[in-house]
Amino acid sequence: MEGSVGYDNDLNLKATELRLGLPGTEPVSIVRRNKRSLQQVADDDCGVNGCKSDDQNETAPPPPKAQIVGWPPIRSYRKNNIQTKKNESEGGGIYVKVSMDGAPYLRKIDLKVYSGYPELLQAIENMFKFTIGEYSEREGYKGSDYAPTYEDKDGDWMLVGDVPWGMFITSCKRLRIMKGSEARGLGRGV
């Protein structure tokens, strides 16, 4: 809290501002414009962004700016509404491919539509007309020639059902219903 209240804003913004500019270049001053005279800008011959204009052709994306209080000037009610809507629709539907060994073509399902594993497995069973069997942590899916597996973010093939549902739908990239000896191998655990 040095000096006048006004300059506090300047300092805070600088501290939190994200910049993609080269080290050593002046950050864009978006709060205090009185420092910059038009004469100086004209001399530089490169607009308000000063020496960055060489980097700043239309091809370069603008550096992400720190949020300015009260900008853009839209009503809080509207702003809050947008935020809520964004949170809700983030991701939209989570569509993943489902393949089944031996089936001629793949299917696609929206993981967001299901509230948990039982529903999901039921849907897959209906889709491919088979039964999966019961899940147990110890033995995987017993009582069936099939095992539902999925490829996770790391590229590993995992058995469906081990992790919490929420974690599953964010990490699942595709599903594969394994059949036969491969399935039995997974089902029995390593």
Place this chain on the structure above:
Amino acid sequence: MNYFPDEVLEHVFDFITSHKDRNSVSLVCKSWYKIERYSRQRVFIGNCYSISPERLIARFPGLKSLTLKGKPHFADFNLVPHDWGGFVYPWIEALAKSRIGLEELRLKRMVVSDESLELLSKSFVNFKSLVLVSCEGFTTDGLAAIAANCRFLRELDLQENEVDDHRGHWLSCFPESCTSLISLNFACLRGEVNLGALERLVSRSPNLKSLRLNRAVPLDTLQKLLMRAPQLVDLGIGSYVHDPFSEAYNKLKIAIQRCKSIRSLSGFLEVAPHCMSAIYPICGNLTFLNLSYAPGLHGNKLMKLIQHCRKLQRLWILDCIGDKGLGVVALTCKELQELRVFPSDPFEAGNAAVTEEGLVLVSAGCTKLNSLLYFCQQMTNAALITVAKNCPNFIRFRLCILDPIKPDPVTNQPLDEGFGAIVQSCKGLKRLSLSGLLTDQVFLYIGMYAEQLEMLSIAFAADSDKGMLYVLNGCKKLRKLEIRDCPFGDSALLEDVGKYETMRSLWMSSCEVTLGGCKSVAEKMPTLNVEIIDESEQMEFNLDDKQKVDKMYLYRTLVGHRKDAPEYVWIL
């Protein structure tokens, strides 16, 4: 005119309805003042701190309708701290104690408590109309009191308020005997409503013309409501999500087709865009379409919808319409007078989907355009000059470039010439908001040409005090000036302090004015309240006059310092 009896004059004055005209009439002579004040029914108070309720009541004993505005405009953008002021309770309390038969109360940017709503509902037998815009401080309990106690309620209109939703039984509080509703708008409520109570209410309201629902009202309820109220003129749809092959959708199509009077459509707070064809039958009659809360509607579906709306006069839309979409608007909506384009993604400036191109297209196609609010990615001088030529009839021109000091991207020049063209061409311009890179030059133009300007909003602009001086010296009709983050200091502020008495208010934040400068204004002009808003409370410890003031709000008043200011507001 002195030989006419009072009753004749009163009858003549009945035809004079605008506030401005009635104010003028009251200044002609003492007898006109007297007749006018006894016959005045509607009063508008633009700043609730400019006058006291007691003086209002004393002057206008026949008051039936009161409009009050509280917080300064920049409060909408979080620049004014909570509990700064603008409490309506003292007004309602004073009116309740008097013999005023209040019938209508319209509030904007005020703090409205449940207690005040309850007091309101119990104090005025003939109370008919409550309109709350951008207010806060109340819950659905307050609404329940209004519903329960106002026996002749015609209008309950809630626009963009922050309401604490205690999950509605408030709708059930309308008694069975209440059949007088003409307008019901609860779109801003976030909670559940009692759908059965809503249906019954609509059923027994044959005069209902305006109904705006919130998100919690699903499609099948909408369909039932429309079946019971085909006479609606203004409809706000809550949730519009359903399966296009369902029975409910078919029923909706039939219900909508019966509503031949709908001229105004809004809402779509939740929308499945592939089902808009049900709406097409009423689009041809629409004069107002507000899709600014429907981000799910864009692309081709949006285009198709707009193409059906040939009679549109006012359009509120999100920027996901894109320049191309605005082109469709330009081709279709030849009657368009007002356009508002809101940002769908306000914090990612790079993603705004409209640019100067969209605006130019609309200006070319919609020559009746007179009111604009436009949030965009960028603007050019050339575009503004073209727009000024195409549309000389602007009354309101508010441009917001999301990057606040962005120059003309083609020429890298400030936007002085572009805005200069606007003020020169639009001789009737009353309201202007500027953005982008701007120097003192644009203010020279504004001072020179904007003769009818009443409200000016400036942010991140100008190079020196000259900018502010051009405006204060030039704009004779200026009423409200709001400035943030500009290099205007004491010499501009103090140049002509008498001017502020001719204005409603002046707001300056993050500028160069000092405590000493503000004190000077307060000293010279006792009819102004000069408020320093200092949340960090630095002012308390450092009373150096040379210190810069973060936020200053000054306004003319007849009643001196207000008594309800919080600790961080210092009235000089």
